[in-house]
Amino acid sequence: MTAPDKVEKLIEVRGLLSQFGERVIHQDLDLDVERGEVLGVVGGSGTGKTVLLNTIIGLKEPEGGSVSLFGRDRAEMTKEELADVEKRTGILFQQGALFSSLSVIDNVASPLVEHTQLSRDVIRELAEMKIAMVGLKPESHHLKPSELSGGMRKRVGLARALALDPELLFLDEPTAGLDPIGAAAFDDLIRQLSDDLGLTVFMITHDLDSLYAITDKVAVLADKHVVEKATVQELGRSEHPWIREYFLGPRGRAADKAA
Numbered sequence: 001m002t003a004p005d006k007v008e009k010l011i012e013v014r015g016l017l018s019q020f021g022e023r024v025i026h027q028d029l030d031l032d033v034e035r036g037e038v039l040g041v042v043g044g045s046g047t048g049k050t051v052l053l054n055t056i057i058g059l060k061e062p063e064g065g066s067v068s069l070f071g072r073d074r075a076e077m078t079k080e081e082l083a084d085v086e087k088r089t090g091i092l093f094q095q096g097a098l099f100s101s102l103s104v105i106d107n108v109a110s111p112l113v114e115h116t117q118l119s120r121d122v123i124r125e126l127a128e129m130k131i132a133m134v135g136l137k138p139e140s141h142h143l144k145p146s147e148l149s150g151g152m153r154k155r156v157g158l159a160r161a162l163a164l165d166p167e168l169l170f171l172d173e174p175t176a177g178l179d180p181i182g183a184a185a186f187d188d189l190i191r192q193l194s195d196d197l198g199l200t201v202f203m204i205t206h207d208l209d210s211l212y213a214i215t216d217k218v219a220v221l222a223d224k225h226v227v228e229k230a231t232v233q234e235l236g237r238s239e240h241p242w243i244r245e246y247f248l249g250p251r252g253r254a255a256d257k258a259a
């Protein structure tokens with residue numbers, strides 16, 4: 001009998017302490033995300049989901065504990081290693097964070113211009129491929145963000161996040177602001193991309209339908225740390241009061257039924 005392959009952890013957070021002044025947001029927070037996993041991150045408003053994302057991607061320094069990415073402790077990485085992590089990571093911020101003065105294609109091309117030495121023609125071709133991958137037509141290439149619908153803007157943000165073929169994708173409330181049909185289509189797209197490309201996904205969401213539709217596991221933030229990480233079905237049997245209210249309340253039951 002062969003031993004099972006060792007699970008590769010792309011994200012390892014240990015004993016995280018996050019503070020703003022005296023205010024403690026995270027204390028003793030541990031979280032592992034395995035390669036290929038689609039993880040949903042939920043928690044009440046202000047529990048520190050975005051602060052956790054920002055700490056993992058290096059926008060915020062932790063006050064204590066450690067964050068490892070691709071098996072290396074962020075605090076001990078060299079400049080080159082940090083640049084390597086940046087290249088292997090895609091991020092879709094809540095508002096899409098597109099450059100308003102750039103066209104769709106130039107927005108998607110921007111990480112390739114910044115991080116590679118490829119020729120303009122190759123960059124253009126790669127950007128066109130990513131735009132097609134997220135389901136946008138070539139007619140969109142020359143539009144400016146202000147000329148796009150909310151759903152299209154999210155897709156352009158996703159195409160840009162995928163520009164460098166990342167292994168790890170961070171999504172901050174990707175379906176917020178989309179109508180239910182647009183949100184369901186975006187969920188399908190994320191699940192399909194993660195299946196096809198073997199992406200590991202860290203997704204903050206308030207959207208119960210997304211949790212049921214696309215996540216492998218869900219991490220719940222409460223009481224300043226991750227109180228449980230499990231499948232949505234397992235969380236439905238949790239004793240934790242916030243989790244019970246969230247998953248077993250009317251909206252949770254409706255999402256469960258629809259899944």
Ligand SMILES: Nc1ncnc2c1ncn2[C@@H]1O[C@H](COP(=O)(O)OP(=O)(O)OP(=O)(O)O)[C@@H](O)[C@H]1O
Nearest residue numbers: 020025043044045046047048049050051052204206
């Ligand atoms: N730069 C900052 N300075 C001071 N406090 C901050 C800062 N950023 C976040 N906070 C505080 O940290 C707490 C957690 O914020 P965060 O945005 O991570 O919550 P969240 O769980 O993502 O909430 P929501 O679901 O409402 O988006 C909040 O109380 C917020 O006010």
